[in-house]
Amino acid sequence: MNDLRELYQELIIDHSRSPRNHGKLPQANLEARGHNPLCGDEIDMEVLRNADGVLESIGFTATACAICTASASIMTETLKGKEEKIARAIFADFHAKVTGEDSAAYPDELMKLEVFTGVKDYPSRVKCATLAWHTLIQALSGDPREASTE
Amino acid sequence: MNDLRELYQELIIDHSRSPRNHGKLPQANLEARGHNPLCGDEIDMEVLRNADGVLESIGFTATACAICTASASIMTETLKGKEEKIARAIFADFHAKVTGEDSAAYPDELMKLEVFTGVKDYPSRVKCATLAWHTLIQALSGDPREASTE
Amino acid sequence: MDHSKSSEINLEMIRRHFPALDQKVHGEKLVYLDSAATTQKPLEVIEAVDSVYRQDCANVHRGVHTLSERATARYEDVRNKVAKFLGTEESREVVFTRGVTEAMNLLANSLGSGDHALVPGDEIVIGTLDHHANIVPWQMLCEKNGTILKVIPCDDQGELVLSELDSLVTDRTKVVSIGHVSNAIGTVNDIDRVFAAAKNVGAVTILDAAQSAPHMSINPIDIGCDFLTFSGHKTYGPTGAGVLWGKLEKLEKLPPWQGGGDMIKTVSFDRSSYAEVPWKFEAGTPDIAAVIGMGAGLDFLDNVGRSHVKAHEDALLESMESKLRNIEGVRIVGEPLKRSCCISFTLDGIHPHDAATIMDQSGVAIRAGHHCAMPLMKRLGLPATIRASVGMHNGEDDIDALVDSIKAVREIFA
């Protein structure tokens, strides 16, 4: 049980308790709502993308489990200031790793994402780890539908 | 395979080929139609019951398998001239024997019915052996619905 | 190892019947506290299914050959078993469905069509504690034909507010359909009162016995309902089979729902006519093996003895409740007057899904979520709960493992 206990200890508990970039983002120009019908998690994601395609600010509010909240928190930290296309690439990488399709290590600067790799054995929790990301992508795509992890 | 072959050889083939009391019964005062939805057998039964409750005449027409036709034929032979309540008692006995609930032998005068006891191992064929009987009872009861073996 | 003080259940012996219990999860002994979702299957059931495929593998009803005769006899015999399980006599009152959900959809559709169909303005009464299976089919019916759904409210204890019955159940009420035991929080509803009100106004009465069938005797004649339904996979049987029981005269009046083979008497392009009850409600090839397995599950339950199972489980739930109350940060959801099936709770500051994942690491299988009872969750102001539900094979050791795993969760989040 050590892996998961560590997962829950190291970063996730901290970020779920004190999520970074939590709260409304009045200056946002993109937004989306995400919903995990299986467990009821809900997340609102707001983004300020500038003319160069850089994600200047990201903010979120969530009623969700620790994994979902921490994932949103760490994601916003990770992607803030990055270009949209870089953000999308990081999501692709993240998605492959939490679903177990890719077992390579993260580059150093993304090491924080590593804590979520442990959920790959819990497909139902994978959705918790990816909800924030799916919602962000939906916001970036300007898709008005509610994001869902299915 | 001997039991069944004998069953089919002895009496049933004969009665199915040359059914006794086959045809319309213009003087009938009771009638009913029977139908086995599982195999499509159809039988029309006509009865003349006199004031004393005696079944003076029984006639039938059928589009049916050998077991059904022979059963109707032997039944009409057996019951003609008997009182209704005797007929009903014989059916109860017959029914118990073809469903395997009663394994006693028939009294001598009903020995012809014995040939149908072999179908007890074929629940689907039991219905063929009893359709004529069910239809007769329906006619005697004055029940206008189509008789069915279910 | 005397887990059986309070009952006549021999736990050790019973557990030997459930092969899936004999495994480790994340290196820890499996503690299965999710019987309300689906029960584990005893060897008798596994072997019944297996023997269908190894010996009597054939389609039913229309075959004259030996395998088909054997399959048909075994399949049809389960109707007798179910009638006996319910304490009734008439096996034609037993319709096989996939489970409660299919049975409720059948009822909603068939009560909504034909000569005696519900009409706009007719009312259907259900309860706030009900499972989605007893909500959504009626909502869909209401949307289709203008009938109106009324809901018996629920108080903070998780009890139906029966004082509202008089105003809810009126001359307009045509159907009262209610769950017997809440799968979400364990309340045993006072169905006598609900059905008494329903009968006063001549409404059709339906009992969702999904969560009572595995735990207590349920006799629809004594209960006084017109229809009763349960799922075989929650009574120690396979997935794929369940029961809709209905009073013969009610079933006979009900139009069929699904069409196809086996449910017809004659088919022609001008007009088709339908088979007799119960077959007219069973269109197509049924789940033969699952039905036969369900029969074995009911036999198993009755061999152990439902009164023994009930005494054992009641004692367990009582013990579980008092042990849970002793853990700091545990909040039990609902305080029903009578409890069966399960206990739901939350942990302060910890989301149920996180708790479930961590508890699973200790081998403890519980369920976290809304338990297909979203309206109840909303009423109680909770997005989700942790639910520990019991089966005949659970013992004090399982409760102790549950308690330990909750403590482990709390440590991680300390």
Next chain:
Amino acid sequence: MDHSKSSEINLEMIRRHFPALDQKVHGEKLVYLDSAATTQKPLEVIEAVDSVYRQDCANVHRGVHTLSERATARYEDVRNKVAKFLGTEESREVVFTRGVTEAMNLLANSLGSGDHALVPGDEIVIGTLDHHANIVPWQMLCEKNGTILKVIPCDDQGELVLSELDSLVTDRTKVVSIGHVSNAIGTVNDIDRVFAAAKNVGAVTILDAAQSAPHMSINPIDIGCDFLTFSGHKTYGPTGAGVLWGKLEKLEKLPPWQGGGDMIKTVSFDRSSYAEVPWKFEAGTPDIAAVIGMGAGLDFLDNVGRSHVKAHEDALLESMESKLRNIEGVRIVGEPLKRSCCISFTLDGIHPHDAATIMDQSGVAIRAGHHCAMPLMKRLGLPATIRASVGMHNGEDDIDALVDSIKAVREIFA
């Protein structure tokens, strides 16, 4: 013992996979020629079902614990297997039902409701050779909402009269639903022509592949249909599981049919919203074990190789036909241009049910009756036929046993 001249099927090896074949009936070796009713089950399928109950026994989708995760993964993986079996890519196009009958009822009901519902005067076209499962649900729909059923006639050879297509399939035609292979007499319908006509007028196209799925490749993209359905119990899988495949955009437009748990996104007493495709069509606890077993059955079929199975069975049917034609008093029913699945015949002066009972005494399991195709029987002027249908495990020896048993019947009635 070279039964495999004409194909790459190794019969001896294949037969070892089917435990039920290894038995005697009335003291004679079982000769199973009733695969069209339901196929025998290979060990791989029996063991898949068994392992669900022994290891991964849990409900799917909502559980966080290990057993539920495993059950869910196995259950959902079958969607991929089915997509692969059909030669398609998108697993969300795969809806699990109990079989073809439930799938057809789903389609008839869902096409008959919602925003795009069929309206009075709309026409539905089916075929005279169709199984009751592709007749009765449409008849029930027509009765309910005033749509009109049109039937492609059938000639004396047992072929659809496709020259009538132009007058039957018109602007009013909204649905064309047709069987691929007749389970009653073995005709392979020219579905290309039927669907071409349907597409000309923009009708929804539905293929009943119950009797083609076990015998040939069926790719709905190549075939060009909107929906396709088959039954797992006829493709060497367990009873209780089948498939409704539908084009994603068609499924998305289709309203759900059954309501309950698992098919919803949110439920409240005001309004419920439905889950995504395919889950919105799967209400309640599905038949988890049967679905997983169905996956094992499709794997088995593909491991043997459907092209090999087809070559083997085609050769068998040809041989069976010529041997039957050599028996005096045998009349083969229908002379289709292309045949699969089975041969139907009658014996002069002998009722099919009597023949079936006597043949069973020789261990030969065939089916006698109307084969759930009463309108076809009526068209051909027969109350019933004897049907011998083949599976991958049949060989020349089975045909010889069939021939001998027919001769025995004729002797008894000589």
